[in-house]
Amino acid sequence: MPKQRPKGLFLQFVHSFGHAFRGLFWALGSQRNLRFHLAAAVWVCYLGFFARFSAGQWGLIALCCGSVLAAELGNTALEVLCDKVCPEHDSAIGRCKDVAAASVLVAAIAAAAVGLLLFCQSGRPARLLAALRSPWPLPLTALLLLASWLLVRGGLNKK
Numbered sequence: 001m002p003k004q005r006p007k008g009l010f011l012q013f014v015h016s017f018g019h020a021f022r023g024l025f026w027a028l029g030s031q032r033n034l035r036f037h038l039a040a041a042v043w044v045c046y047l048g049f050f051a052r053f054s055a056g057q058w059g060l061i062a063l064c065c066g067s068v069l070a071a072e073l074g075n076t077a078l079e080v081l082c083d084k085v086c087p088e089h090d091s092a093i094g095r096c097k098d099v100a101a102a103s104v105l106v107a108a109i110a111a112a113a114v115g116l117l118l119f120c121q122s123g124r125p126a127r128l129l130a131a132l133r134s135p136w137p138l139p140l141t142a143l144l145l146l147a148s149w150l151l152v153r154g155g156l157n158k159k
Contacts (some may be wrong), residue, residue, distance in 0.1 A: 027072075027073055051118070063116070
């Protein structure tokens with residue numbers, strides 16, 4: 001018996017978020033590159049806290065991180081669909097997948113360029129290094145390093 005859709009527009013709207021989160025969690029569980037980009041976004045936000053970005057700069061960082069993650073999710077969706085439609089090797093499907101992967105690459109390069117421009121502004125590198133040398137960020141930085149490694153690796157149970 002097929003699942004029943006919730007009645008009412010608002011409930012349907014809320015129900016659609018469940019599908020989106022299910023897709024997000026599936027992709028996070030199965031896609032190492034998505035986990036890598038998520039870890040990179042967390043590091044940018046962590047270091048941005050010490051760099052003391054303005055609200056506009058935080059907005060730019062959010063747009064860049066969101067663009068890379070969205071491109072990665074779109075690439076994943078296209079790869080899953082291509083593999084379902086054509087499980088055997090096909091050169092046209094391969095080109096399609098390559099172009100989708102290129103969209104992630106372009107978004108990541110643009111985000112890295114924005115990050116370099118923001119983090120390398122006058123006085124910011126020295127402020128960042130001074131903040132990270134103080135005692136209280138060291139345990140947090142070590143914990144974030146471990147969490148990032150585990151995230152990209154795929155969890156504690158991966159070998």
